[in-house]
Amino acid sequence: MKSLILLEVGNLGGLIAMIIIVFILGALFISFIITMIVKVYYEWKGDKKFSRKQFIQTMLISLLLCGLVSGAICGGGL
Numbered sequence: 001m002k003s004l005i006l007l008e009v010g011n012l013g014g015l016i017a018m019i020i021i022v023f024i025l026g027a028l029f030i031s032f033i034i035t036m037i038v039k040v041y042y043e044w045k046g047d048k049k050f051s052r053k054q055f056i057q058t059m060l061i062s063l064l065l066c067g068l069v070s071g072a073i074c075g076g077g078l
Contacts, residue, residue: 023070031062 035058039050 027063027066027070030066031059034062035059 035055038058039055042048042050042054
């Protein structure tokens, strides 16, 4: 009996969607951790406050960087 590879099975749209969702959730988690580290560092000394707008901007920048790194790794750029 001949074994089938993953691409020959067909109808793997659900698997591809799950892989993409895992990548997105992983990037969101990593971005949240990085943003929390930046927030703690920013508020460490002094009376500076990390605003909600700064939090969202830092999260978006971190998410974009995670996407760039992921694209470079998965796209074969590195």
